Amino acid sequence: MDSRHPARAKSGATLHLVPSVEPPANPGDQAPGPRPFRRFALWRVLSLDGLAVLHYTAGCLAILAAYRGHPVLAWPLGLTYLVFATVQLFVLMPLVVCPGCVYRTIRDGRCPSGLNLISARLCPPSPNALEFRERSHGALCQSKLTWWSWIAPLPLALPGLALSFSWTAAAPTALVVALIAIRRLASRRAVCPHCLAHRWCPASRAGAGA
Numbered sequence: 001m002d003s004r005h006p007a008r009a010k011s012g013a014t015l016h017l018v019p020s021v022e023p024p025a026n027p028g029d030q031a032p033g034p035r036p037f038r039r040f041a042l043w044r045v046l047s048l049d050g051l052a053v054l055h056y057t058a059g060c061l062a063i064l065a066a067y068r069g070h071p072v073l074a075w076p077l078g079l080t081y082l083v084f085a086t087v088q089l090f091v092l093m094p095l096v097v098c099p100g101c102v103y104r105t106i107r108d109g110r111c112p113s114g115l116n117l118i119s120a121r122l123c124p125p126s127p128n129a130l131e132f133r134e135r136s137h138g139a140l141c142q143s144k145l146t147w148w149s150w151i152a153p154l155p156l157a158l159p160g161l162a163l164s165f166s167w168t169a170a171a172p173t174a175l176v177v178a179l180i181a182i183r184r185l186a187s188r189r190a191v192c193p194h195c196l197a198h199r200w201c202p203a204s205r206a207g208a209g210a
Contacts, residue, residue: 034193059153066160094119100132
Protein backbone atom coordinates (compact mmCIF):
# COMPACT_ATOMS: atom_id res chain seq x y z
CA MET A 1 0.00 0.00 0.00
CA ASP A 2 1.22 3.48 -0.85
CA SER A 3 2.78 5.33 2.08
CA ARG A 4 1.17 8.55 0.85
CA HIS A 5 -2.34 9.62 1.73
CA PRO A 6 -4.38 10.41 -1.41
CA ALA A 7 -7.30 12.72 -0.74
CA ARG A 8 -9.93 14.02 -3.12
CA ALA A 9 -10.26 17.77 -2.90
CA LYS A 10 -13.57 19.45 -3.66
CA SER A 11 -12.24 20.37 -7.08
CA GLY A 12 -11.64 16.72 -7.86
CA ALA A 13 -7.85 17.01 -7.83
CA THR A 14 -5.80 14.41 -6.00
CA LEU A 15 -3.89 15.62 -2.99
CA HIS A 16 -0.92 13.74 -1.58
CA LEU A 17 -1.00 14.93 1.99
CA VAL A 18 2.09 13.10 3.17
CA PRO A 19 5.17 12.57 1.03
CA SER A 20 7.32 9.52 1.27
CA VAL A 21 8.96 9.25 4.68
CA GLU A 22 11.58 6.69 3.75
CA PRO A 23 14.99 7.61 5.25
CA PRO A 24 17.38 9.28 2.80
CA ALA A 25 20.20 7.23 1.29
CA ASN A 26 22.70 9.68 2.78
CA PRO A 27 21.89 10.47 6.45
CA GLY A 28 23.60 13.82 6.03
CA ASP A 29 20.90 14.81 3.54
CA GLN A 30 18.14 14.44 6.11
CA ALA A 31 16.30 17.68 6.83
CA PRO A 32 16.73 19.12 10.33
CA GLY A 33 13.88 18.88 12.81
CA PRO A 34 11.94 16.12 14.58
CA ARG A 35 11.85 12.75 12.84
CA PRO A 36 8.33 11.68 11.80
CA PHE A 37 7.20 8.26 12.99
CA ARG A 38 5.34 5.94 10.64
CA ARG A 39 4.92 3.51 13.53
CA PHE A 40 4.98 4.98 17.01
CA ALA A 41 6.72 2.79 19.56
CA LEU A 42 4.36 0.69 21.65
CA TRP A 43 5.57 2.29 24.87
CA ARG A 44 4.66 5.73 23.50
CA VAL A 45 1.17 4.55 22.56
CA LEU A 46 0.59 2.87 25.92
CA SER A 47 1.88 5.94 27.76
CA LEU A 48 -0.43 8.30 25.87
CA ASP A 49 -3.48 6.06 26.26
CA GLY A 50 -2.55 5.39 29.88
CA LEU A 51 -2.59 9.13 30.58
CA ALA A 52 -6.03 9.36 28.98
CA VAL A 53 -7.42 6.49 31.06
CA LEU A 54 -5.89 7.94 34.23
CA HIS A 55 -7.34 11.35 33.36
CA TYR A 56 -10.87 10.00 32.84
CA THR A 57 -10.70 7.84 35.97
CA ALA A 58 -9.46 10.78 38.05
CA GLY A 59 -12.26 12.92 36.62
CA CYS A 60 -14.87 10.37 37.65
CA LEU A 61 -13.34 10.08 41.13
CA ALA A 62 -13.21 13.88 41.46
CA ILE A 63 -16.95 14.09 40.83
CA LEU A 64 -17.73 11.21 43.20
CA ALA A 65 -15.59 12.75 45.95
CA ALA A 66 -17.03 16.23 45.47
CA TYR A 67 -20.58 14.95 45.99
CA ARG A 68 -19.68 12.25 48.50
CA GLY A 69 -22.57 13.32 50.74
CA HIS A 70 -25.04 13.22 47.84
CA PRO A 71 -24.77 9.81 46.11
CA VAL A 72 -27.92 10.50 44.11
CA LEU A 73 -25.92 13.19 42.28
CA ALA A 74 -22.43 11.70 42.56
CA TRP A 75 -22.92 8.40 40.76
CA PRO A 76 -25.01 9.59 37.78
CA LEU A 77 -22.68 12.54 37.16
CA GLY A 78 -19.46 10.57 37.65
CA LEU A 79 -20.45 7.55 35.55
CA THR A 80 -21.99 9.71 32.81
CA TYR A 81 -18.74 11.63 32.50
CA LEU A 82 -16.65 8.44 32.46
CA VAL A 83 -18.79 6.88 29.70
CA PHE A 84 -18.80 10.08 27.65
CA ALA A 85 -15.03 10.56 27.87
CA THR A 86 -14.26 6.93 27.05
CA VAL A 87 -16.70 6.67 24.14
CA GLN A 88 -15.65 9.94 22.50
CA LEU A 89 -11.99 8.86 22.44
CA PHE A 90 -12.12 5.13 21.77
CA VAL A 91 -15.29 4.92 19.64
CA LEU A 92 -16.22 8.28 18.09
CA MET A 93 -12.65 9.25 17.22
CA PRO A 94 -11.97 5.99 15.30
CA LEU A 95 -15.34 6.30 13.52
CA VAL A 96 -15.32 10.02 12.68
CA VAL A 97 -11.71 11.26 12.49
CA CYS A 98 -9.42 8.28 11.94
CA PRO A 99 -10.89 7.12 8.58
CA GLY A 100 -9.43 10.24 6.91
CA CYS A 101 -6.05 10.11 8.65
CA VAL A 102 -2.80 9.20 6.89
CA TYR A 103 -2.16 6.39 9.38
CA ARG A 104 -5.12 4.48 7.93
CA THR A 105 -3.25 4.22 4.62
CA ILE A 106 0.18 3.13 5.85
CA ARG A 107 0.98 -0.55 5.92
CA ASP A 108 1.85 -1.55 9.51
CA GLY A 109 1.53 2.08 10.59
CA ARG A 110 0.60 3.00 14.15
CA CYS A 111 -0.49 6.48 15.17
CA PRO A 112 0.40 8.09 18.53
CA SER A 113 -2.71 6.69 20.22
CA GLY A 114 -3.05 3.49 18.20
CA LEU A 115 -6.61 4.51 17.33
CA ASN A 116 -5.96 3.85 13.64
CA LEU A 117 -5.82 0.15 14.53
CA ILE A 118 -9.20 0.36 16.26
CA SER A 119 -10.60 2.35 13.35
CA ALA A 120 -9.46 -0.32 10.87
CA ARG A 121 -11.66 -2.85 12.72
CA LEU A 122 -14.69 -0.57 12.90
CA CYS A 123 -14.96 1.03 9.47
CA PRO A 124 -13.30 1.35 6.05
CA PRO A 125 -10.87 4.21 5.32
CA SER A 126 -12.23 7.42 3.86
CA PRO A 127 -11.56 8.27 0.19
CA ASN A 128 -10.66 11.81 1.26
CA ALA A 129 -9.17 13.64 4.22
CA LEU A 130 -12.04 16.02 4.91
CA GLU A 131 -13.14 14.13 8.02
CA PHE A 132 -9.69 14.59 9.52
CA ARG A 133 -9.09 18.18 8.47
CA GLU A 134 -12.59 19.30 9.54
CA ARG A 135 -12.44 17.74 13.00
CA SER A 136 -12.57 21.25 14.51
CA HIS A 137 -15.61 22.46 12.56
CA GLY A 138 -19.04 22.61 14.15
CA ALA A 139 -20.53 23.00 17.62
CA LEU A 140 -20.28 19.28 18.36
CA CYS A 141 -17.10 18.52 16.44
CA GLN A 142 -14.68 15.89 17.69
CA SER A 143 -12.06 18.41 18.81
CA LYS A 144 -14.58 20.16 21.07
CA LEU A 145 -15.80 16.84 22.47
CA THR A 146 -12.21 15.89 23.22
CA TRP A 147 -11.57 19.18 24.97
CA TRP A 148 -14.73 18.80 27.05
CA SER A 149 -13.61 15.31 28.07
CA TRP A 150 -10.46 16.94 29.46
CA ILE A 151 -12.03 19.79 31.45
CA ALA A 152 -15.59 18.61 32.26
CA PRO A 153 -14.68 17.22 35.71
CA LEU A 154 -13.73 20.73 36.86
CA PRO A 155 -17.10 22.52 36.40
CA LEU A 156 -18.90 19.35 37.51
CA ALA A 157 -16.89 18.87 40.72
CA LEU A 158 -16.36 22.47 41.87
CA PRO A 159 -19.97 23.12 43.00
CA GLY A 160 -19.83 20.01 45.18
CA LEU A 161 -16.51 21.10 46.66
CA ALA A 162 -17.92 24.54 47.36
CA LEU A 163 -20.79 22.99 49.32
CA SER A 164 -18.64 20.60 51.33
CA PHE A 165 -14.92 21.19 50.95
CA SER A 166 -12.22 18.84 52.15
CA TRP A 167 -8.64 18.34 50.98
CA THR A 168 -9.29 14.63 50.47
CA ALA A 169 -12.17 15.41 48.12
CA ALA A 170 -10.14 18.14 46.37
CA ALA A 171 -7.17 15.86 45.66
CA PRO A 172 -8.72 14.11 42.58
CA THR A 173 -9.71 17.51 41.17
CA ALA A 174 -6.14 18.74 41.59
CA LEU A 175 -4.94 15.59 39.83
CA VAL A 176 -7.24 16.37 36.88
CA VAL A 177 -5.70 19.84 36.58
CA ALA A 178 -2.21 18.32 36.64
CA LEU A 179 -3.15 15.74 34.00
CA ILE A 180 -4.54 18.43 31.69
CA ALA A 181 -1.17 20.20 31.83
CA ILE A 182 0.78 16.94 31.40
CA ARG A 183 -1.27 15.77 28.41
CA ARG A 184 -0.98 19.14 26.66
CA LEU A 185 2.77 19.15 27.19
CA ALA A 186 3.10 15.52 26.06
CA SER A 187 1.11 16.24 22.90
CA ARG A 188 3.08 19.34 21.96
CA ARG A 189 6.54 17.97 22.79
CA ALA A 190 6.43 14.18 22.30
CA VAL A 191 3.54 13.54 19.90
CA CYS A 192 2.73 16.33 17.44
CA PRO A 193 6.31 16.94 16.14
CA HIS A 194 6.60 13.25 15.17
CA CYS A 195 3.08 12.72 13.78
CA LEU A 196 2.79 12.41 10.00
CA ALA A 197 -0.53 14.27 10.07
CA HIS A 198 0.58 17.25 12.15
CA ARG A 199 0.69 19.63 9.16
CA TRP A 200 -3.03 19.09 8.54
CA CYS A 201 -4.23 18.68 12.12
CA PRO A 202 -6.12 21.82 13.26
CA ALA A 203 -5.06 21.31 16.88
CA SER A 204 -1.39 21.00 15.94
CA ARG A 205 -1.49 23.99 13.61
CA ALA A 206 -3.07 26.07 16.36
CA GLY A 207 -0.27 25.06 18.71
CA ALA A 208 -2.75 23.46 21.11
CA GLY A 209 -1.60 19.88 20.89
CA ALA A 210 -3.90 16.97 20.13
